[in-house]
Amino acid sequence: MAARPAPAAPAPPTRNRAAAPAGDGRLRRALAHNARAYAFLAGGVLCFALFSWYPAVRAVVISFQKFTPGSPPQWVGTTNFTRILADPEFxxxxxxTLTFTALALLLGFAVPFLTALVLNELRHARAFFRVVVYLPVMIPPVVSALLWKWFYDPGAGLANQVLGFLHLPTSNWSNGSDTALVSLVIVATWANMGGTVLIYLAALQSIPGELYEAAELDGAGLLQRVRHVTVPQTRFVILMLMLLQIIATMQIFTEPFVITGGGPENSTxxxxxxIYKYAFLYNDFGGACALSVxxxxxxxxxxxxxxxxxxxNQD
Structure with a gap:
């Protein structure tokens, strides 16, 4: 009898070779995607660290030092702060600065809001007037300040020429100690109100029209609709822009530097x-950093x- 062939040995269990490469591929793709994201994030963090965080920390350190370019810094403690506090210019x-901020809030808060109300009620040429209102924002700040410096010139300036043509009393504008700061407030309001007007306009257009219709049915006039509908509905935007305006106006520099040079009689x-005078005119970087802090x-x-x-508001 012929011998029967031995049964073949059972094949070893095969692994799902296709699943492993697919899983590894997804993992590699995920790592590569995250690596690119972290690389872009690292670039932004590096820019902030070099140009924002490091200068701020460095300014705090220098505020406690006697720092003069070209010589090693000396630690002086709080001497810079006490010296700055004793300075009459301080x-x-x-x-x-506080007077400018208060005047800018009175003028720069009311004018953009009223302008936005007018633009919101327009039915024709609305886009044109939006461009006209926003146009000063697109002018470089130094150019804008130079234009207003010529406008305020007591002799050949357009402001006094118009007043003289109307037989009205002229003014010293930026050359008078009692009018210089108000003149700068007008310049800053004109130059920066465009963005604020557009934000107010967007907030006004988001108010449901049914609220105004209900107010009209109740007999509310224009001022009552503004008081009881417009202002409550835009309260968050108003408060937000008010805080941002306070922060911005307390850092006013371009207008006094270009138009008045801090004068007359230190009124501006x-x-x-x-801070600029301490650092670049007095060569006192320690005092400048102390005031910056x-x-x-x-x-x-x-x-x-x-x-x-x-x-x-988000919560």
Whole structure:
């Protein structure tokens, strides 16, 4: 009898070779995708670290030092702060800055809001007037300040020429100690109101029309509709822009630097302009950094209010 062949040995269990490469491929793709994301994030963090965080930390360190370019710094503690506080220009700079901020809130808060109300009611040429209102924002700040410097010139300036043509009394404008700061407020309001107007306009257009219709049925007039409908519906935007305006106006520098040079009689010397004088005119970088730290702490309080306001609105 012929021998039967031995049964074949059972084949070893095969592994799913297709699944492993597919899983590895997904993992590699995920790692590559995240690596690119972290690379882009690292670039942004590096820019902030070099140009924002490091200068801020360095300024805090220098505020406690006697720092002169070309010589090694010397640690002096709080001497810079006490010396700055005793400087007569320190009180004048803070007084001018706070006065400018208050005037800018009165003028720069009401004018953009009223302008947005008018633009919201327009039915024709609305796009044209939006461009006209936003146009000053597109002009470089230094160019804008130079234009207004010529406009305010007591002799050949357009402002006094118009007043003289109308047989009205002329003014010294930016050359008078009692009118210079108000003149700068007008310049800053004109130059920066375009963006604020557009934000207000967007907030106004988001208000449901049914609210105005209900107010009209109840007999509410224009001022009553603005008071009881418009202002409550845009309360968050108003508060947010008010805080941002306070932070921005307390850092006013371009207008005093270009138009008045801090004069006349230090009536337009602001905190930021005084920082510039300490650093580049007096060659006192320690005093300039000490004053910068004071301004930083004050603006940090308003920034904290702004962050709390935005978070509470999101919640």
């Amino acid at each position: 009180a004048a700079a803070w007084r001018n 010397v602001t905190v930021l302009y005084l 004071m301004l930083l702490l004050l603006l940090g309080v308003f920034s904290a209010f702004y962050l709390r306001l935005t978070r509470s």
